[in-house]
Amino acid sequence: xSRTTIADVAREAGVxxxxxxxxxxxxxxxxxxTRAKVLAAAEKLNWVPSQSARALATRRANAVAVVLARDPxxxxxxxxxxxxxxxxxxxxxxTETALILQVVPDREAEERAYRxxxxxxxxxxxxxxxxxxxxxxxxxxxxxxxxxxxxxxEQPTAFSCVRTDDAAPVREIIGHLRAAxxxxxxxxxxxxxxVHSRAxxxxxxxxxxxxxLLREGDFxxxxxRALTEELLxxxxxxxxxxxxxxxxxxxxxxxARSQSLVIPDDLAISGFDDDHLSAHLSPALTSVSSxxxxxxxxxxxxxxxxxxxxxxxxxxxxxxxxxxxxSTAAPSTASPTVSRRTP
Amino acid sequence: xSRTTIADVAREAGVxxxxxxxxxxxxxxxxxxTRAKVLAAAEKLNWVPSQSARALATRRANAVAVVLARDPxxxxxxxxxxxxxxxxxxxxxxTETALILQVVPDREAEERAYRxxxxxxxxxxxxxxxxxxxxxxxxxxxxxxxxxxxxxxEQPTAFSCVRTDDAAPVREIIGHLRAAxxxxxxxxxxxxxxVHSRAxxxxxxxxxxxxxLLREGDFxxxxxRALTEELLxxxxxxxxxxxxxxxxxxxxxxxARSQSLVIPDDLAISGFDDDHLSAHLSPALTSVSSxxxxxxxxxxxxxxxxxxxxxxxxxxxxxxxxxxxxSTAAPSTASPTVSRRTP
DNA sequence: GTGAAAGCGCTAACAG
DNA sequence: CTGTTAGCGCTTTCAC
Numbered sequence: 001x002s003r004t005t006i007a008d009v010a011r012e013a014g015v016x017x018x019x020x021x022x023x024x025x026x027x028x029x030x031x032x033x034t035r036a037k038v039l040a041a042a043e044k045l046n047w048v049p050s051q052s053a054r055a056l057a058t059r060r061a062n063a064v065a066v067v068l069a070r071d072p073x074x075x076x077x078x079x080x081x082x083x084x085x086x087x088x089x090x091x092x093x094x095t096e097t098a099l100i101l102q103v104v105p106d107r108e109a110e111e112r113a114y115r116x117x118x119x120x121x122x123x124x125x126x127x128x129x130x131x132x133x134x135x136x137x138x139x140x141x142x143x144x145x146x147x148x149x150x151x152x153x154e155q156p157t158a159f160s161c162v163r164t165d166d167a168a169p170v171r172e173i174i175g176h177l178r179a180a181x182x183x184x185x186x187x188x189x190x191x192x193x194x195v196h197s198r199a200x201x202x203x204x205x206x207x208x209x210x211x212x213l214l215r216e217g218d219f220x221x222x223x224x225r226a227l228t229e230e231l232l233x234x235x236x237x238x239x240x241x242x243x244x245x246x247x248x249x250x251x252x253x254x255x256a257r258s259q260s261l262v263i264p265d266d267l268a269i270s271g272f273d274d275d276h277l278s279a280h281l282s283p284a285l286t287s288v289s290s291x292x293x294x295x296x297x298x299x300x301x302x303x304x305x306x307x308x309x310x311x312x313x314x315x316x317x318x319x320x321x322x323x324x325x326x327s328t329a330a331p332s333t334a335s336p337t338v339s340r341r342t343p
Numbered sequence: 344x345s346r347t348t349i350a351d352v353a354r355e356a357g358v359x360x361x362x363x364x365x366x367x368x369x370x371x372x373x374x375x376x377t378r379a380k381v382l383a384a385a386e387k388l389n390w391v392p393s394q395s396a397r398a399l400a401t402r403r404a405n406a407v408a409v410v411l412a413r414d415p416x417x418x419x420x421x422x423x424x425x426x427x428x429x430x431x432x433x434x435x436x437x438t439e440t441a442l443i444l445q446v447v448p449d450r451e452a453e454e455r456a457y458r459x460x461x462x463x464x465x466x467x468x469x470x471x472x473x474x475x476x477x478x479x480x481x482x483x484x485x486x487x488x489x490x491x492x493x494x495x496x497e498q499p500t501a502f503s504c505v506r507t508d509d510a511a512p513v514r515e516i517i518g519h520l521r522a523a524x525x526x527x528x529x530x531x532x533x534x535x536x537x538v539h540s541r542a543x544x545x546x547x548x549x550x551x552x553x554x555x556l557l558r559e560g561d562f563x564x565x566x567x568r569a570l571t572e573e574l575l576x577x578x579x580x581x582x583x584x585x586x587x588x589x590x591x592x593x594x595x596x597x598x599a600r601s602q603s604l605v606i607p608d609d610l611a612i613s614g615f616d617d618d619h620l621s622a623h624l625s626p627a628l629t630s631v632s633s634x635x636x637x638x639x640x641x642x643x644x645x646x647x648x649x650x651x652x653x654x655x656x657x658x659x660x661x662x663x664x665x666x667x668x669x670s671t672a673a674p675s676t677a678s679p680t681v682s683r684r685t686p
Numbered sequence: 687g688t689g690a691a692a693g694c695g696c697t698a699a700c701a702g
Numbered sequence: 703c704t705g706t707t708a709g710c711g712c713t714t715t716c717a718c
Binding site: 005021022025028049052053 | 711
Binding site: 099 | 391393395406421430442458597618623625
């Protein structure tokens, strides 16, 4: 392992440890000459400062954390997460900051995880899957851990926040469906205590005027199927269903088909998240893409600023784009189109 | 932050720091009575040992790393990765071990990342996306970082390895296609320097007898489309194409359709990885599921053992299952079937 | 501009 | 069974 330490480098360069340290950090003026000597020695000995020693001395871990309290199966089927992480990483790597990922089974484990992280493992955290009145927000505030909320958290908070407008695409889809003559438009939401599910459902209710055709799912294929079955069994069945993710939409589409309904003639369908395969389904699925990587980048930048002591702020990353495809096309419509950016 | 230290707890409990340390670690016999006092004090002061101090003292980071040198877009569209990580985490969380994720743009950055990790950030690494003669293998060996290879690495190595049999499902699919009367069966592979692409392509060549209809793609939809176009333009076009992932298969399927070919009547198609939407396509896509979570768990367990000083060993996680669906069904075949485990 | 020395918070000999 | 004493490898005052 790391047998060579800063002392070896100092000896090799003929200076003291302090000089080596400063030559690398630039925290105090160093003559060009000695700096060169130090760098040469470091290079020669192939030395890299120990992160753990540095973390202890500076009280900074140079790492941020994402703790996920999700079922592994849900993680595996989520198209948002990997792209989000990729975005986060692209920013963190600029400053040699590591990303610590932790998946926990329950709340107790999650609290323990955050406590451990706070004490020397991470300098900040990214909070996903926000819920109304999320317990983690005051908890992390208490812990004093810099945190960025990803999602439209409504309660007052001192944390930075990356939001998107989830309502606009819902309004746009419903508008599109209505223009095509649809009146009985249903919505299959995600769990309504998630703020993003809630925002979409609220936009649906506001646009439709009531929640008679709203059904609460849980983002799994199973719930998409079950709720579609329920909706199609209504005396006045809906002619269109707006789903809160692609997985549920596909499951619903399959079920509707198994009942000999033709999509979109008998039933129009739209999803959310724009899974990379959705455009290739047949019929191609109308969905909302949301540039998770852009949101990851924004979140990472805000967190970095917060850790450095900046004032928390909210950034709106408006990247939701509705892709209208065959699953909502009127029978005559030929080629799929992409809408402009949602306003 | 962590203002309370082990000294505070020791004072509160009326013992020394060493006793506190051992009361928690169990590294030496402690009377039930003092242990209780210590735990009570720790609880009261809400103390959690500092990871960075512990890491420095024990020369162990209690973390393992995964470094990914991939394009963010590829990460976002990969169905293997999130499930694999979830599996890894399920094992790591048992021992409070953190997972450090790092995405790097190029080889230079990757080397730096591994160097930094070795020095106090991580105790081991998981290597994905293995290539023939992968430079990382000797490099990490040099660094002395315990490592587990995920994939069928063929060169001699002192590292532990989690392998699967990628050849068996390819043979099974080709056998199935031949039984259905197909003779001109093509293969669109991933980059052939990836060991898993290579293994699948080799199985294809061995089974077919030649590589006349083998085309090398890069796992992206664009390459799937382009190579399908190329294959379908042949004087004697193939009647079946075996793709090395679902993304390329779907892109190929879309293209074939745009040429008015009927799937599977005019062209049979199969994928790999069994994306969660693949079963819902129309026609449903024949694909190979490989339980990435199981492989993640196996890799994490091997790595933990290696870090503890166990002898490296190779574990075969045989979890590839071919799901025969409509895209390879003979026109008459009614319902999709699932094969037995590949032998 | 550089050196010397004192920690950061914990673990691990070594005593007793 | 418990206390004492050194460090782990770095950063950071404080002198010079």
